[in-house]
Amino acid sequence: MRADALRNREKILAAAKEIFAVRGPEVPMDDIARRAAVGVATLYRRFPDRETLIRAVAQDTFARVLEHFRAAVAEEAGAWDALVRMLRSSQELQLSVQLALHSPLARETLRDDPGTGRFRNELLGVLDQVVRAAQEEGTLRTDIGAGDVAVLISLLLRRTPGPTDGTDTTALERATDLMLDGLRARPDVAPLSGSALSVEDFESRAKGNL
Incomplete structure (x- = not known):
């Protein structure tokens, strides 16, 4: 080119x-x-056509998020710090979540796209690795799985109407703080109901919405 x-x-x-x-x-x-x-x-x-553009945007976005995730794993001292950094990389992450899960047009376009699927699988693989490592170091509660974290991310970052004066960014940061507080391991934490969700569980739920 x-x-x-x-x-x-x-x-x-x-x-x-x-x-x-x-x-x-x-x-x-x-x-x-x-x-x-x-x-x-x-x-x-x-x-x-629009579908070609959506696929290109999705693949570029997932590639950048994957780069952020891998940098967090390589550069942070511990798995918890890596997870915090990963979850705070919200701008690229928000678009990837929106494209993958919350736009009907994007879901239909990306359903069978092998490039996007490869990036998504690699992202979930890194997340699973970090979740397990954080649990082993005792910083992340043990009654959850990477699928639970992926569900939280998708709920937290889905696009919703909001103000344009910057307060929506503050709200997202506060919600992220609350999520991280709930994920941190503590001796007095109340057990969750049901079973921990794995990456495979998350993928199955996501496919069920396609």
């Missing part, structure tokens, strides 16, 4: 990610072209 074509592709992906995160992937393609400062014809040369 020529340098100018590559730049246009990156601009379109960046614009689409920004708009998808706020308005969802059903946004008019013309709005994405305007945000990217490219012509509509240029957008369609790079991405011939």
Whole structure:
């Protein structure tokens, strides 16, 4: 791909990610072209239809989240610190969750996409690794599984209407603090009802919503 074509592709992906995160992937393609400062014809040369663009945005987003997750595992002193860092990388994570779970159009588009599925499986694998390690070091409660954490993330980060003055970000940070407090191991913690959810359980539930 020529340098100018590559730049246009990156601009379109960046614009689409920004708009998808706020308005969802059903946004008019013309709005994405305007945000990217490219012509509509240029957008369609790079991405011939909305589904192609959704797949490209999803794969790029999951790849970036996976990079964040792996960096947290490699750079943090302990598994709990890695988990906290992973859960606080909310911007890319929010879009990946929205695309994977909460947009009907995206769910249908990504249902059988092997590239997106590969990234999602790798993300869940890293999460499972960190959850088990944090439980072994005694910092994470032992009556949960990585599937429970994945469910919490998907509920916490699903897109909801909110103010544009920054208070929605503060609310997300507070909710993340509450979630982490509930996940931390303590001797006086009340046991949860039911069985811990594994990654496989989470995947099964997610597929049931497709």
